[in-house]
Amino acid sequence: MISQFFVLSLRGDNIVFRDYRGDVPKGSAEIFFRKVKFWKEDEEEEAPPVFNVDGVNYFHVKVAGLLFVATTRVNSSPSLVLELLQRIARVIKDYLGVLNEDSLRKNFVLVYELLDEVIDFGYAQTTSTELLKSYVFNEPIVVDAARLPPLGPAGMFMQGTKRMPATAVTKSVVANEPGGRRREEIFVDIIEKISVTFSSSGYILTSEIDGTIQMKSYLSGNPEIRLALNEELNIGRGGRSIYDYSSSAGAGAVILDDCNFHESVHLDSFDVDRTLSLVPPDGEFPVMNYRMTQEFKPPFIITAVIEEAGAFKAEVILKVRADFSSNITANTVAIQMPLPKYTTRVSFEQEPGAVGQTTDFKEANKKLEWNLRKA
Amino acid sequence: MSGHDSKYFSTTKKGEIPELKDELNSQYKDKKRDAVKKVIAAMTVGKDVSSLFTDVVNCMQTENLELKKLVYLYLINYAKSQPDLAILAVNTFVKDSQDPNPLIRALAVRTMGCIRVDKITEYLCDPLQRCLKDDDPYVRKTAAICVAKLYDINAELVEDRGFLDTLKDLISDNNPMVVANAVAALAEIQENSARPIFEITSQTLSKLLTALNECTEWGQVFILDALSRYKAADAREAENIVERVTPRLQHANCAVVLSAVKMILQQMELITSTDVVRNLCKKMAPPLVTLLSAEPEIQYVALRNINLIVQRRPTILAHEIKVFFCKYNDPIYVKMEKLEIMIKLASDRNIDQVLLEFKEYATEVDVDFVRKAVRAIGRCAIKLERAAERCISVLLELIKIKVNYVVQEAIIVIKDIFRRYPNTYESIIATLCESLDTLDEPEAKASMIWIIGEYAERIDNADELLESFLESFPEEPAMVQLQLLTATVKLFLKKPTEGPQQMIQVVLNNATVETDNPDLRDRAYIYWRLLSTDPEAAKDVVLAEKPVISDDSNQLDPSLLDELLANIATLSSVYHKPPEAFVTRVKTTVQRSEDEEYADVGETGYSDSTGRAIDSSGTTTTSSVTAATKQPAPAPTPPAPAAAVPDLLGDLIGLDNAIVPVDEPTTATGPPLPVLLPASTGQGLQISAQLTRRDGQIFYDMSFENNAQIPLDGFMIQFNKNAFGLAAGGPLQVPQLQPGTSARVLLPMVLFQNISPGPPNSLLQVAVKNNQQPVWYFSDKISLLVLFTEDGRMERTNFLETWKSLPDSNEVVKDLPNVVVNSVEATLDRLAASNMFFIAKRRHANQEVLYLSAKIPRGIPVLIELTAVIGIAGVKCAIKTPNAEMAPLFFESVEALLRG
Known part of the structure; x- marks a missing residue:
């Protein structure tokens, strides 16, 4: 449960501010920014994402050069609030096409309308772009993406985030094409963050892949989609030994340490033939996240x-x-x-x-x- | 849509407000809508557009949802400052709540709940009642949350109108979204209520576990968090619950995963089968590790939680230490947490790998991180005896790099290793001594000096080494001075030759005559006396064997760990502090500051007619009575803060009312007393009593009320042994009590009669008998306040001397998080009334620091230091007294006093 939500630019300007409960003083945004800017506690120089000043708890995440912040006085779940902040950013991006200070300012009425539906009295209601469409009526004013500095994949590594700020597309899921006709298309991105440590002599010490299959659907009528994965996909290292896999499945086997799926995914036939079936909701969402430490050849x-x-x-x-x-x-x-x-x-x-x-x-x-x- | 919203932010040259007024009253819909947007834009950047209230509200009656939403947004913001005008909107709200369009119905209820104006609240009840039973789930789920909103404004209303029962019915709703919101609302209401409202029975449990599968991710978190309060009856039920929660571990939402982990951990405590537990541990590991591939912010939260989990169940992640290896682009806050966990997971099996990592980190660029990594190596050495040697060799390698701060940090940890494994690794001292000149940090210097002193007999030139430090003795920080003093004494005792003898003269002289530091001086005098009376005894004392240390840094106290584990997936588990340490509800103070902000508006509103002012203060009174019973209201401050007159009046009245128990007839003899023996237990006899102090004498102020059918007489009283030996100073004189009458007496008390052994506590056990009934026993609390004597005032100088003369161990500090100081004068007056006397005050940043003195019988002084920020909850209270055991009692009494 949160009391306030606000978005600040990296200069500390208040771009969006919504108070849900009135139990945190109004100056909280300023207090927050000063604290983050001049953080110096426990000899660490970067403010942790959760901290407390005078009884007010501040949560923040950095997305696309903006600070998304929430406050509360009670002992709420920080993982919920931080995840919620990420999702709000994603919903807004779904609606506005691009997420930056300019697009937020130009669409402030729409953003407030969204915020009212996403959170009520500090409680998260829904962050599904699909559901929100039936409650939100303002239309986005699309900001020209061409003027934006490109956020290459390098940017992703700098921030250490998995989800790219801008994947294949920077158009709104609700805005119509200039021609009035919608194009039927769906984008599937596979984003893998590979971490490999070499010793000075060139041997691989640790290697790990964090991957996401990300989808962004513009299909009308929400048809069901099936996504087939490598049939020799195994999950979990526990139980059987590695040799079992290599002997029965050959070299093509992929062993995931762990994976999880979006809630729209049905896993009925996953165990049989490794297919996922889903009705993709509108907007960008991760179909599947996975992690593997199986040995692989680094690129x-x-x-x-x-x-x-x-x-x-x-x-x-x-x-x-x-x-x-x-x-x-x-x-x-x-x-x-x-x-x-x-x-x-x-x-x-x-x-x-x-x-x-x-x-x-x-x-x-x-x-x-x-x-x-x-x- | 026309153009960009940002154009609404532009200002016109002409007066902006009149122009907007014109546009708002325009007959063209587009123009109207644009005007409202401009108003909202002005509002969000902080301009005052409250004067347009009537004009904006006039736009409310529209079929256009977009426009309606904008008007509602405006209303939420300004209704509080314009309560009389806000009434105008009520009709439309009520109408909208019956609109055929469910979106409009929900919108109306949602918005009305956000308008915190009492007069509107009354009108909210009927629409809310309807919407809670609406056909549309969207309306129901909005209404469910609205009950929580209403409870926050007026709890009594919610209970009177039976909303709580309706809300409980919604737990069985067929729509999971409605269920989730009902659960969230009930959980919040329960949090703010002392009565049991939302109790989870095994039926609710199974209903909620079923709803869990169909809920949105957020709803799942609400439900899991609510269910985590449920205590399973036995191991079988616990296993059942766990089985149904385990699939949540696969969820992509980190909040769901952590809340599920919390729930499983809690139920695991009950499960006895080791196989099941082992299996669960195995199941929890991969999802926990997966949390570490989320955004760094989430990783941080996950790591703080994992830190707690591995302290309780190290096996869960014992094989996963690799995932905690730092990546070079991890934010520093993530790296620090990972290091902490790596130390916790380090074992004989993986230590080589871990050391390799630490060594790598120690050569990174970030100085703080490097330091922490070096310390980590030392902590591993202390933790794992068999790996100590390897750890030391890594530290020596690092020292050879000769990076200044690495060397210093290494020396600090090596000192600890020496203390852990005495007489094992002294061979490396020579290497350490090579770096002597480069040390410039106090802690490193002090550590090195300690090592030299401790092993003086094995270092040939120990005296030369120490001597080189002695030259700068007066300039050194206290930490280094103390170590130098001790080391020189050790050196002298081990090598009583001429060189050390001269050195000891210099040091003792420096540490007694030349210094202002009382600690240093005291220690020097003790050594001096020891050495001059009996050098052999000095040897026994100074060179005594020291207890072996262990690595307990960052290890939590088991009871705290229990509490934190129960709070996994909450802020408490991130701060590693119990919730009450940082959760403060100071709603009333916040509201007051808001009121002040709107003071000008409010006053003009009220000055229209005095009649209305009285009327509205009446309504505030009722609401603040509930507020005061629900949560401790901040102390009213006699010097009234400017403005907001009606509210203040309301608070004062409210507070008085709150203290009066409902059906207690107030007698003329003084304020009502707390009931200690209710009539229901005492066969109709009700006894209320309290210790008070009047004119230097302690009395037991008692009131007897006879609700029995027969007259009662022959009252006698007896006190059990208690910490202060309080006993009756005379017979209890109560006249015969006729049925339905009451009597009040002051019983003089004497001290030090029957003192109970052990540390002092506040318990006072009382027995009262009469001729008609059996003996009644009840217990009371002794407030330290009544013991403070009238002669407790101290002179400033006397205060300072007493403070200095008491050892630091007699100083006890406690935070009183729920106390608000709103005015220094009022607080001092109140303290003085209880014989705590003001000595001095100073300001430190935005904090006020107050010094006071008091005296308890037998002339024991209590020196008090209070630190607070005016108007903000939380007071730090430090006391120093020869009788430090008294401290808990003192804090209890002062907290009660300051909270009023």
């Missing part, structure tokens, strides 16, 4: 050789090798390397003939960046 191998080239100078040779077939290309590859604090200057030397590559030294956080448009 890239990076090697770094560091040599001392003088008393105050070091030379680093960074090599990246794409380990997949040549008919696939990877776009916008970004490589970062943290450098020692006392680094003052960095110069780069690229391989001759390199095209579409940029290099940069970020003075503020002492990081080296190497961006490749294609690999």
Whole structure:
């Protein structure tokens, strides 16, 4: 249960503010922002997502460069509130097509209308874009997405979030096409966040994949959709040993450590033939989240050789090798390397003939960046 | 739709308000709608558009839902400041609540519940009654929440009109959304009520478990949280419940998963079969790990919860330590929590892997993280005896990197390792000494000095090393000075040669004559005396064997852990504090500040006619009576805060009324007394009593009321042994009591008669008898306040000296979270009335710090320090007294006093 919900820009401007219970003073947004901006407690420099100031509990998440904040006085469930904040952001994005300060300001009436349906007296009611459509009447004013800075996949890694701020499409699920005709289409994205740790000698120490199958449907009439997954998909490592799998299922088997599904997914035939059937609701939603630590071949191998080239100078040779077939290309590859604090200057030397590559030294956080448009 | 909403934010040169007024009254619908949008826009950026109230409300009667919603939004915002005008909207609300369109019905009920104006609340009841039984589930689910809203405004009304029963009926509704909201509303009402309202029986349990499967994700959380209060009857029922909750672990919503985990953990306590428990642990591990691939904010919450879970059931995640390895782009708050859990999960089996990780972290760029990683290595060494050697070798490797803060941190933890494994790893001291010059942090310096002193006999040049520190003795921080003092004494006792002898002279001189620090001075004098009287005894004392330490940092007290585990998936489990430590309900204060904001509006409204002012204060009174009984209202402050006159009046009256028990006839002899023996227990005899202090004498103020059929006489009283030896100072003189009459007497009391042994407590057991009835026993509480003597006032200097003369261990601090200080003067007056005397005050940031003194019999002084922010709940109370055992009693009394 929450008392207030508000959205702040990273400068602290109040973009949306809704009070549901009147038991938290009005200045809470300002108190919150000052606290977050000048956080310095327990020697940590970044405010945790949940904290308490003078009896008021503040929750916040960062989405698309905006702070989504909720307050409460009681002992509510923080996972509920944080999840709710993420969902509100997603619902608003579904409606507005793009989520940013500009689009929020232009559509404030619609946003308030949405907020009234999503939360009543501080209790989450529904965050399904599909359901909300029957209660919400304002139409979105679509902000031109072309003017927005592209949020590449690199942005996703920077924030450490799984869901990309903008996947394939940046159009509203409710707004009509300029021609008045809706196009029947559905987007399915598979987003995998792969974490691999190599030892200095090149061995893989840990490897993990966090994946999401994300869907965004624009189909009219809400037909049922079937999604077939790899038949040799196994869930859970426990019980049988790994050898059982390899002997019976061959090399193609995929073993997921754990997975979960969206509530619209029916799993009736999942155990039999690994198909999911669902009636996709409108808006963007994750069909399935999964996690695996089974061994796999990482798509890239990076090697770094560091040599001392003088008393105050070091030379680093960074090599990246794409380990997949040549008919696939990877776009916008970004490589970062943290450098020692006392680094003052960095110069780069690229391989001759390199095209579409940029290099940069970020003075503020002492990081080296190497961006490749294609690999 | 025309154009962008943002154009509504632009201002016109001409007066904005009159122009909007014109547009609002326009006959064109589009223009009207645009005007309302402009008004809302102005409202959201904080402009005052309340003067347009009538014009906006006039737009309310429309079929256009979009426009209606806008008007309602406006109403919610301004109705409180314009209660008389808000009445105008009531008719439309009532009409809308019967509209054929369910959306409009629901909207009307939802909005009315958000308007916190008493007069409107009365009109809300009938529509709400209807909507709770509406055919449309959307209307019912909105109405269910509305009951909670109404309860918040006027609890009595809800109970009188039978809404609670209707709400309970909704638990059996066929629509899961309605069920979920009914559960949420009932849970909230229960939270704010002392009476049992929402009790979960085994029938409700099974109904709710069925609804669980069909609910929206949010509804599932409401239901799971409500059910977590249910105590299963036996292991079989617990297993049953768990079986039906387990599928929730697969949910994509983290909140559902955590609430399900909470429920399962709770039921597991009852399950006896180890197989079932083991199996459940196995089932819970993957979902918990999956939480760590969510957004970092959720990860943080999950990690804080996991931290608690592994303290109770380490097996759940024993094999999953790898998932807690930090990723380099994790936010710092996630990394810190992961480290904590890694230490908890570290075992002989995985320690090599863990150490490899820690070592890696210790070379990262973030200084705070690096420090914590180094400490983590030390804590593992202390925790795992067999791994200690490996941990130390990693620390030594890190020291060799010669990064200053790594070295310092390593030395701090090595000191702890030495204390854990004495006489085992001294061979590394030589390596440590190499880094001596680079130490500049007090804690690291102090640790190094401790090591030198402790092992002085094995370090050849210990005296030289210590001497190098001595030069800067006066400039060192207290922590380093204390260690230097002790280390030098140890050195001297171990090597009583000329060098150390000279050193000890210098140190003792420095630590006694030259210093202002009382701790240092005291310690120095003790050593001095010890050394000068009996050096052998000094050896026994100073070089005595020390108790072996263990790694208990961040380990929670078992009873606290129990409470926190019961609160998994709530804020409490994130803060690792019990709920009452941070949940404060200070609604009334907040409302007052709001009232002040609208003061100008409110006053003009009321000044129209005095008749109305009285009338409205009457209505506020009734509502604040319920507020006062429901929750402790903040103390009324005699110097009235500006404005909001009717409200203040209401509060004062409300408070007086609240203290009076309903059917207690107030006698002329003083304020009513708390009933200790109700007539129902005493066969018609009711006894009320309270200890009071009048003119330096303690009395037991008693009132007897005879509701029995016969006259009662021959009253006698006896007190059991109690902490202060309170006993009757004379016979109890009660005249014969005729049926239906009452008598009130003051019984003088004396102290120190029958003192009960053990630590002091407030219990006072009383026995009263008469000639007609059996002996009645009841117990009362001794408020420390009546013991404070009139001569408790202290001089400032005397106060300071007494404060300094008492050891720190006699200082006891407690937070009183539910106490609000609204005015310093009023608080001081109130404290002075109970013989707590004001000494001095100072301001510290926005806090007021008050110093007071009091004295309890036998001349024992109590020194008091109160720290509070005016108007905000929460007072920090510190006391210092030779009799520190008294502290809990003191806090109890002061809290009662300050809460009024």
